[in-house]
Amino acid sequence: MSVTVSERKSYPIYIMLDSSASMRRRLPGALAPQEEFEQMIPDLIMSLSDSRSLAKAAWISVIAFGDRPELLCPMTSLAEPVQVRSPRDGGHTDYAGALRFLHERIEVDRVAIEAHGAAGNYRTKVARPLVFFITDGAPYAHGEFQRPGEWMPYREKIVSEPVQARIAAIGLHGAHQGTLFAIATGKGRERNAFIATARDEGAGDSLAESVITVIERSIKLSVRTGEMVIDEPRGMRRVHD
Amino acid sequence: MIENPFMAVVVATVLGVTALALVLFGTGHLTLPPVEKIPRLWHRPDRNRDGIEPPPDVPVKEEQPEEAQPKVVRLVIDPPRDGQEREPRLPARVVTGSAWHGSFFHGWCGTTGGARPAVLLNVRAASLRGATHAGMGTEGQDAIGAAWDETNSALYVAVADGLGSLAASGRVAAEAITAALHLCTTRPDSLSFADGATRMFQAIGAGLVRSLKEGESGACTLVVAEVIPRFDGAEVTVVGVGDSEAWALFDSRWTVLHHERGGSENATRDMPTHAAEPRVYSFVLSPGSVLLLGSDGFTGALDMSVSPLARALARLWRQRPGWLDFVNHVGFVDEYWSDDRSAVAVWIGEGAVDG
Numbered sequence: 057m058s059v060t061v062s063e064r065k066s067y068p069i070y071i072m073l074d075s076s077a078s079m080r081r082r083l084p085g086a087l088a089p090q091e092e093f094e095q096m097i098p099d100l101i102m103s104l105s106d107s108r109s110l111a112k113a114a115w116i117s118v119i120a121f122g123d124r125p126e127l128l129c130p131m132t133s134l135a136e137p138v139q140v141r142s143p144r145d146g147g148h149t150d151y152a153g154a155l156r157f158l159h160e161r162i163e164v165d166r167v168a169i170e171a172h173g174a175a176g177n178y179r180t181k182v183a184r185p186l187v188f189f190i191t192d193g194a195p196y197a198h199g200e201f202q203r204p205g206e207w208m209p210y211r212e213k214i215v216s217e218p219v220q221a222r223i224a225a226i227g228l229h230g231a232h233q234g235t236l237f238a239i240a241t242g243k244g245r246e247r248n249a250f251i252a253t254a255r256d257e258g259a260g261d262s263l264a265e266s267v268i269t270v271i272e273r274s275i276k277l278s279v280r281t282g283e284m285v286i287d288e289p290r291g292m293r294r295v296h297d
Numbered sequence: 298m299i300e301n302p303f304m305a306v307v308v309a310t311v312l313g314v315t316a317l318a319l320v321l322f323g324t325g326h327l328t329l330p331p332v333e334k335i336p337r338l339w340h341r342p343d344r345n346r347d348g349i350e351p352p353p354d355v356p357v358k359e360e361q362p363e364e365a366q367p368k369v370v371r372l373v374i375d376p377p378r379d380g381q382e383r384e385p386r387l388p389a390r391v392v393t394g395s396a397w398h399g400s401f402f403h404g405w406c407g408t409t410g411g412a413r414p415a416v417l418l419n420v421r422a423a424s425l426r427g428a429t430h431a432g433m434g435t436e437g438q439d440a441i442g443a444a445w446d447e448t449n450s451a452l453y454v455a456v457a458d459g460l461g462s463l464a465a466s467g468r469v470a471a472e473a474i475t476a477a478l479h480l481c482t483t484r485p486d487s488l489s490f491a492d493g494a495t496r497m498f499q500a501i502g503a504g505l506v507r508s509l510k511e512g513e514s515g516a517c518t519l520v521v522a523e524v525i526p527r528f529d530g531a532e533v534t535v536v537g538v539g540d541s542e543a544w545a546l547f548d549s550r551w552t553v554l555h556h557e558r559g560g561s562e563n564a565t566r567d568m569p570t571h572a573a574e575p576r577v578y579s580f581v582l583s584p585g586s587v588l589l590l591g592s593d594g595f596t597g598a599l600d601m602s603v604s605p606l607a608r609a610l611a612r613l614w615r616q617r618p619g620w621l622d623f624v625n626h627v628g629f630v631d632e633y634w635s636d637d638r639s640a641v642a643v644w645i646g647e648g649a650v651d652g
Contacts, residue, residue: 059553062600062607064633065563109428109635177603183562269433276429276635277461278540278593279564280516 074191076149121154122146131165151195155210193232224248249295390444395424395437406445415526416646421623428635438467439637442474453481458592465515490523502572516567540565542596546587594636617644
């Protein structure tokens, strides 16, 4: 970047929500994971929008994935009203379809964000996307378990040059840890993969707090060169290989 | 306009002799002939020039005055006798920051007597806790400082920006400034600031590592400048690691002296990680120039063409502003720039008696 024209960075944030049948399984006395997260997302967006500095820099999109990906909220500046619709109930969990769709959206959204800032007396630079991938970690499509070899190539496209997205994978109690670890990015062996420590009604709230904190840190504060590592959200633990 | 360093030295020598004659044979008041403003910003040694770009051909366009610019009106109970507030002398050494409050300092420094008259320097400095830290309920992490070395007639100014992702970064930033000013003013006479810069940054980095307790982490950017006032301006050397920046303003044009912009992220080189690799640049600034050091929360809004902040400051800093106006300028209103903001600015006097 030159110093001839100053730059302002815009930060695209994607929330990927698993809407498969297993996410709607409810245990007595607790919300189903999908319900928990559906309640969390509007609160999360409202909290982010309340921060004036974040609202100036952050954009958000919500994508559900089950049998097929579904755009619940197109990429929208937090400075504008954000509307998220409810997902259709899905049956399967097609990771390959979800990640391919995300990869396609990232380029479309980058162009849209740059165009939005083109009129100002500064240049808009779109930062690496931040992806929060919420799932139970059980990819299943076309009547069978979806092997990592089917969806990992799309994950690699998203996390490698030129996109270099950063992914936090989040699962509730009982989610498949190996899958969460494989999706997430991080620093060395420490990846941004988290799993709830127990069935907890407040898991969505603490996760929302943690997501807000990590977004604030990664957007508004200087950080050391290297990969972003998210602190463990309350009520969750980091997943290791 | 003289861009040749050799010619500039010749001009400086002629003016210096003229001034000396006036001191020796004049009336006691040093009255200087009008000095043509000479934009003489150039690199003296050809070292580490990466990242520096020439100023654009077109000067920064002047802002249309006036109504959009806020003005701080002082509460005056009893006006000073000559209509102007006295500028205090800069403290011998001052270190402050933006932890839980904004802070500022100001004052003049320079050599007021002797056979070799030099311009006086006026310092304005402010460090303001950012809206992001305030919103998160965390402490600000910028630190600033200045020291006047009477023995060597040199001013040292410094800005450090603690990395928000590491908890102890605010303390680390303050310690980096304290250590830098100490090492600058106790350096052996035989070692120039520029030649000793890498060793100095290594020593600061080693000290920062020692100061961190087990399990504690902190880091900061650091930019330090030496300003040696001369009869016809000032020799300036800037040393930096990370995204805190140094700029010069002359004749309404901004020129960047140190920056590390370039990534799409807010990741930066830091102390102590990159203490062995500071970037060092030397320049001569003309009388009437302004040297500015700042954290990225402030200087990130500057550029050399269309930045509204750069344009506004080019107009407002033609003469040095009052200290309260300066704080107002550092606290400019724009919600995008919500990290801590720090700025240390030095107005290079236009004559040996310019206080």
